[in-house]
Amino acid sequence: MGRLLDNARLSAAIAAARSAQIASRRLKRGGGSTVPGVVARRIDPGVLAKLSRRLPLGSAAITGTNGKTTTTRMVSKILQTAGIRAVNNSTGANLITGVTAALISDSTISGTLASQIGLFEVDEASVPKVAEEAELKILAVLNLFRDQLDRYGELAYTGKVIASAFGDLPQDGSVVLNADDPLVASLGRSAISPVYYGVDEPALDTGRLQHVADSKDCPVCGTALVYETVYMGHVGVYDCTNCDFGRPDLDYRASRVRFDGARGTDFHLDTPHGSLEIRIKLPGLYNVYNALAAATVASEAGVGLEEISRGLREFGGAFGRVERVEAGDREAFLLLIKNPVGFNEILRTFVTGADAKHVLIAINDNHADGRDVSWLWDVDFEMLAEARSEGITNGMRPFTVSGIRAGDMAVRLKYADLPVGDVIPDRKEAIQAALEATPPGETLYVLPTYTAMLEIRKTLSELGYTHPFWEDR
């Protein structure tokens, strides 16, 4: 009787969520990604726990500051290649309501799921709750950078919050950690048998800790870490001279990284199950990390190396993070910027051969962008100015600057001795002007923060250049 009632409540929750989803889409409220989750949890607070236990292969969650969406989408592509049907919260709805909504959209009214495995990107602060309710088999932590400090307070605390969820994983579960991020690697001390991935490529040593480095001190004892190699921010090959903490031995390793401008990247991958060459269509070292994390998660989920390689090769980029849009006889290349590390990587890609001539930067300071724009001063525009004075980026036109904080962005460029082009705070006007200024056959690089990206995409869509984002590509 109790079970019957329980199932009835679950069905009621799913049905209500469905109606909410349809209504929300009709109102064009951003694709209806979380509203159904909110509605369903109100009717049946156990909805996520119940549905997730019906997934035969369990669930994997991916968290961290940078690369959650891209990594999750990469794993999803790999699973698809391997013929495993996955349900994921693909539109960036990464709180518990978004995870709930994803499972509901995969479910029949009676709670039967179409997918075999759950694959979720999860906001750092939501990890304990998701781990408690959804039966996670794999929890991957990509990196912890200073990103939305105004929401979460401080990094070490965020690490503790994530580690508190490890106990909810079963004995045979996998905690997957980035060995090259000291704070993330240190979380392994709270896990039973953590799986570590990392990059071994001395040629990519930047030779210096970037100004944005967040955790250069040993997370265990507080002594300054000694770096053999610095890849980006505080990510690299390091050791503590005072205690026994150091970069852990790698279970999954990327090496021989070769960049091919904006077209893609090749690297060599070693795993406990063998070695192979990987090609991805995305630029930048940060995408090597994303692909490496995706390969590790997929492998831990039991997928073979051949499928991993094929899935990564076919992966075309996550919504908005890196996206090409055909804009008439021009092309727009959208690169989401979230924080200084990602911004630096994009600038580095420009300097190392993307041949970017036309660039639009759009900085908003809405909640989802991060309300504090101080981080613009941690972005290494000076590196770009240096490359420019050396004639490396000769073809680059002065940047068009847009967004609610266009003024701050223009000041930042001025103090890096970079020329400022048009300052057009309105996003709609800015993308139109920037496209017009881009000659036919050439590419406009658009660097927006999150909500600016949504606005620019909407304008591109109105111009007939792209699809609304909930039409999953």
Add this chain to the structure above:
Amino acid sequence: MKLTIHHLYADMMNLYGDRGNVISIRKRCEWRGIPVEVVDVGLGEGVKPTGCDIFLFGGGQDREQALLADDLSGSKGVDLRAIADDGGVILGVCGGYQLMGNSYETPDGEKLPGVGIFDLHTEPRNPDEERLIGNVLVRVRVPETGEEREIVGFENHGGRTRLGDTEPLGEVVAGFGNNGEDGTEGARRLHAYGTYLHGSLLPKNPWLTDQLILSALRRVDDDFDLEALDDAAERSAFASMASRMAGRR
């Protein structure tokens, strides 16, 4: 005449774009042909004034505050206080500002001694209180010119600072300031400034940057004057924030 920027704990206290303050001072000097040197002052390293100096002390995380308080408890803290007493130019932001007071209590209840440049103390927030986060607009009285000016920035702090016998830097027009209650923001004594405003502070408020530069230069040359720069971009960025916050006054 060379100006030296002493960047205290640059390798540790780099939260919230403190680097912007260094860049702002450096570029505004370079554009006027004033040579600048930036010296990082780390843990265990003493401060070495050259005569024409600006000391910058930025914000850090709680764990680092304890390390810093320890580092400042000896001669380094005494030297900094002596520099402030002598009219030296010091700017502390957020965590740095807090450590320029008498004491700073961590969220764990540990009471750390400060340098004592300002008569103030900082307490952690109560469990039922929020961090004080958001854009800030502050009205500042400038004794040098007798004017009233405004500065904008972004604050993000859990600690509540209470002033003793120290003047505030200014009064809050919009935002929280020292504690969200008494309407004061920051502290000022002679040419020592403390504030919760980052975002970064100096690029957004170039008149304040110039005042720091001028105060430092006048320590070696009473008659020194700064040539005006074209600040159209800075003014426009300031105006857009000030007008946005005007609605919150």
